[in-house]
Amino acid sequence: MSLAKVASGVNPLRDPRDRRLPRIAGPCGLVIFGVTGDLARKKLMPAVYDLTNRGLLPPGFALTGFARRDWETQDFAQIVHDSVKENARTPFREATWRQLSEGIRFVQGTFDDDDAFDRLRDTVEELDVSRGTGGNHAFYLSVPPSSFPVVCEQLSRSGLSQPQEGRWRRVVIEKPFGHDLASARELQSIVSSVFRPDDIFRIDHYLGKETVQNLLALRFANQLFEPIWNANYVDHVQITMAEDIGIGGRAGYYDGIGAARDVIQNHLLQLLALTAMEEPVSFDAAALRAEKEKVLSAVRVPRDIGRHTARGQYTAGWQGGEQVVGFLEEEGFNPHSTTETYAAIRVDIDTRRWAGVPFYLRTGKRLGKRVTEIAVVFKKAPHLPFESTATEELGKNALVIRVQPDEGVTLRFGAKVPGTQMEVRDVTMDFGYGHAFTEASPEAYERLILDVLLGDPPLFPQNTEVELSWEILDPIIEYWAKRGKPDEYRAGTWGPRSADDMMARDGRAWRLP
DSSP states (O other), X not given: OOHHHHXXXXXXXXXXXXXXXXXXXOSOEEEEEOTTSXXXXXXXXXXXXXXXXXXXXXXXXXXXXXXXXXXXXXXXXXXXXXXXXXXXXXXXXXXXXXXXXXXXXXXXXXXXXXXXXXXXXXXXXXXXXXXXXXXXXXXXXXXXXXXXXXXXXXXXXXXTTOOOTTOOEEEEEESOOOSSHHHHHHHHHHHHTTSOGGGEEEEOGXXXXXXXXXXXXXXXXXXXXXXXXXXXXEEEEEEEEXXXXXOTTOHHHHTTTHHIIIIIIIIIHHHHHHHHOOOOSSSSHHHHHHHHHHHHHHEEXXXXXXXXXXXXXXXXXXXXXXXXXXXXXXXXXXXXXXXXXXXXXXXXXXXXXXXXXXEEEEEESSBSSOEEEEEEEEOOOSOOOSOGGGGTTOOOOEEEEEEESSOEEEEXXXXXXXXXXXXXXXXXXXXXXXXXXXXXXXXXXXXXXXXXXXXXXXXXXXXXXXXXHHHHHHHHHHHHHTSOSOEEEETTBSSOHHHHHHHHTTTOOXXXX
């Protein structure tokens, strides 16, 4: 058995042709910076437990927390235990917990504390011996982007970022990847001075969702859709990420960031790229990345930004049967803030496939419901051999990929209403993951953490994609910055009037999900 294969995370006993066998990480450990935050407690720790429960992590896997809290290892283990009990998706099993807890460690310190990082290095080396982690460690930066430089510098100074021959060290970065093109390039310069490009994993949890990956299967595994996936048949595309929650408790992060930077720059432009890209020669990382980069480099923002974008802030209103406060009344916010909680933009793609097909992207807080979807809306039939009254209730055909919460695909088309008269109305055919498969979809962070430990990068955006996304968004944000306060919309509605006006100018309307 090759030690190099074991160290790299390759299971040497696995036949790559046997699709029944899951990919299992080789000897390794994960260090999380920012273990006291919501992301670590609600997503990362439960995902690690669920992977352990599914048998996808090695028996000697190690989880190390780093924070300034005055904790001992047993205190941190209790935090992990409580987080897992509350948020894990798989059943709590004592045997699984014992296996995981034996590899838990905690290092107390601040990011500018040399001694703390030296202790972290000693802890990692101890785990290599006691747990057999083999010198393979990933560092998850669940911290504000402003802390990335000092953490990377400390990882370099202490030698933690430099693996021995045949071993690996990787870094995981949470969004936002900068706040504009210049800061994204600066961040890339810092991180790439410490880690190799192939060892830098930028987490976009939306790309780990099963339905997003099913979009690739829908397009490229079926002959049915690809022939009409172009400007000859598609009228426009709407990509929506709507949330029904407000900003409560996130003032420190959200104010000055806003909806466009928080969601459009990463999640929605990635969904656009996957929707619009050409077929890759394979689904390995390089081929997939090349096609996404081609699409993003062809995206154009209309010259008249004011006519083709909209932004808003939610005001007080009713949602879910309770009265909620407006954005400016949320605790910790500047009452004069011009940060948008709703953003909508139109972009065009200058390729033969998509010339003349607008893509509309929108996101917002305190909207009518929580939903993320990609709606491909088709042109009306060029000739309808019916009486006008027979089709007056017929809309445009649409293929809707539901990313969350009810993952699946809906196809809307016209069908005859039962009866003696010819009357055509919209009907839907629906595919839902929940009732089509017995297997539960893995949580996004489970898949992404496992991919990091396996060194499998297809679902992670690389630096070129990040920079292209900022090149698209920067002119819009600069335009908005000169316009003062965003438009208002009442909590529980679907955004400001200006967003509807933006669509109406093109003779279209937003879908009601």
